[in-house]
Amino acid sequence: MKTDPIGALAAHFLTVSLLAVGGANAVLPEMHRQVVEQAGWMTDAQFSQTFAIAQAAPGPNVMVVTLIGWHVAGLVGALVATAAMCAPTCVLAYLVGGVWHRFRAARWRRVMQAALVPMTIGLIAASGVVLAQGAARGPGTLALTMASAAVLFFTRLSPLWVLAAGAALGALRLI
Amino acid sequence: MIYAGRADALRGPLMSASPTDAVPPGSVPPPRESTQPQPGLWDLFVGFLSVAVVAFGGVLPIARRAVVERYRWVSAEEFTELVGLAQFLPGPNIVNLSVVIGGRFRGPAGALAAVLGLTLVPMAIVIGLGVLFARYADIAGVADTLAGLAAAAAGLVIATAARMAEPLWKRPRPEPIAIAAAAFLAIAVAGWPLLPVMLTLAPVSLALFWWRLT
Numbered sequence: 001m002k003t004d005p006i007g008a009l010a011a012h013f014l015t016v017s018l019l020a021v022g023g024a025n026a027v028l029p030e031m032h033r034q035v036v037e038q039a040g041w042m043t044d045a046q047f048s049q050t051f052a053i054a055q056a057a058p059g060p061n062v063m064v065v066t067l068i069g070w071h072v073a074g075l076v077g078a079l080v081a082t083a084a085m086c087a088p089t090c091v092l093a094y095l096v097g098g099v100w101h102r103f104r105a106a107r108w109r110r111v112m113q114a115a116l117v118p119m120t121i122g123l124i125a126a127s128g129v130v131l132a133q134g135a136a137r138g139p140g141t142l143a144l145t146m147a148s149a150a151v152l153f154f155t156r157l158s159p160l161w162v163l164a165a166g167a168a169l170g171a172l173r174l175i
Numbered sequence: 176m177i178y179a180g181r182a183d184a185l186r187g188p189l190m191s192a193s194p195t196d197a198v199p200p201g202s203v204p205p206p207r208e209s210t211q212p213q214p215g216l217w218d219l220f221v222g223f224l225s226v227a228v229v230a231f232g233g234v235l236p237i238a239r240r241a242v243v244e245r246y247r248w249v250s251a252e253e254f255t256e257l258v259g260l261a262q263f264l265p266g267p268n269i270v271n272l273s274v275v276i277g278g279r280f281r282g283p284a285g286a287l288a289a290v291l292g293l294t295l296v297p298m299a300i301v302i303g304l305g306v307l308f309a310r311y312a313d314i315a316g317v318a319d320t321l322a323g324l325a326a327a328a329a330g331l332v333i334a335t336a337a338r339m340a341e342p343l344w345k346r347p348r349p350e351p352i353a354i355a356a357a358a359f360l361a362i363a364v365a366g367w368p369l370l371p372v373m374l375t376l377a378p379v380s381l382a383l384f385w386w387r388l389t
Binding site: 015016017018019020021022023024025027028029030033045048049050051052053054055056057058059060061062063066067070071075078082085086088089090092093094096097098100101104107110111112113114115116117118119120121122123124125126127128129130131132134135136137141142144145146147148149150151152153158159160162163165166167168169170171173175 | 228229230256257261262266267268269270274275279283290293294296297301302304305308309320321322323324325326330331332333334335343356357359360362363366368369370377384385
């Protein structure tokens with residue numbers, strides 16, 4: 001698996017792309033499983049930090065894939081991973097986008113949309129746990145994760161402030 | 176050419192009224208007002224670029240403000256409809272959304288322009304950040320900063336899930352809660368691969384909702 005990281009990256013993210021029914025954040029545990037546990041491309045902590053850097057940068061959630069690709073195989077890896085994650089579903093979105101409106105009132109459309117929501121919720125919650133485990137260095141980091149979740153759930157504060165506060169607490173060695 | 180019909184229809188009532196230019200029935204897009212702007216490839220690229228560079232931890236509200244309120248490319252109802260589509264399809268939601276909006280106006284080239292606008296500059300920024308953090312990773316302060324950032328970012332994802340789950344406990348019903356819990360346990364606790372989990376849960380969820388919604 002380590003002999004051809006580019007090919008493995010492409011194959012991995014092509015698969016993940018088609019499984020990403022709840023968006024990029026719903027498939028983080030699957031990325032973690034393959035990138036950390038199977039391929040050994042990065043450690044648990046590196047995975048959580050890669051996600052954090054991608055969140056701290058502007059842009060869509062899919063940027064975490066770009067950064068994983070870059071970590072594994074440099075610029076080519078970044079481009080290949082991002083293209084593999086986006087291309088198949090972009091083609092699908094293009095094709096379905098043309099006919100979607102026609103099925104506005106279709107029963108199967110409402111059923112499918114509604115049925116995917118609870119699965120997505122479970123998957124994103126699982127992503128949160130996997131990331132929290134990778135980020136945990138002790139009681140301090142764990143408390144920070146819970147505080148961040150609480151603040152962002154109960155207030156309308158921009159996530160950027162919470163990320164900045166987390167980074168500052170880390171830099172000051174308060175966690 | 177799925178979107179050819181839309182382009183013709185936008186040109187004016189005279190053209191779309193002529194029988195030779197008739198749009199195939201069924202693929203007729205929702206009616207638009209004649210004042211509807213017609214963004215070119217560059218407009219689409221710049222429009223989605225302007226969304227991407229200010230989007231931190233949640234692109235959707237910013238995208239909505241841009242494409243509905245600032246550029247008026249789609250109406251508020253259409254936007255909600257398109258978000259439903261983007262979330263229904265696999266893949267990054269906001270990327271799917273940009274493909275559909277870009278494609279609607281300019282076909283495949285428009286879809287590509289929108290996606291590149293959304294991703295190119297953020298890719299450069301995120302790689303730049305990655306290079307910086309990797310170069311100074313040995314400095315203890317940098318490692319500590321990253322640890323704090325990672326802990327806070329994990330909380331962000333947990334909050335997202337909790338927000339999405341609000342309807343589940345405001346109007347509790349056993350089926351969706353069971354599906355969400357099963358997905359969570361299978362992935363986070365058991366650590367099973369996603370493919371078999373989805374192939375099992377998706378049909379169950381579909382069957383439950385089919386029975387409930389019909």
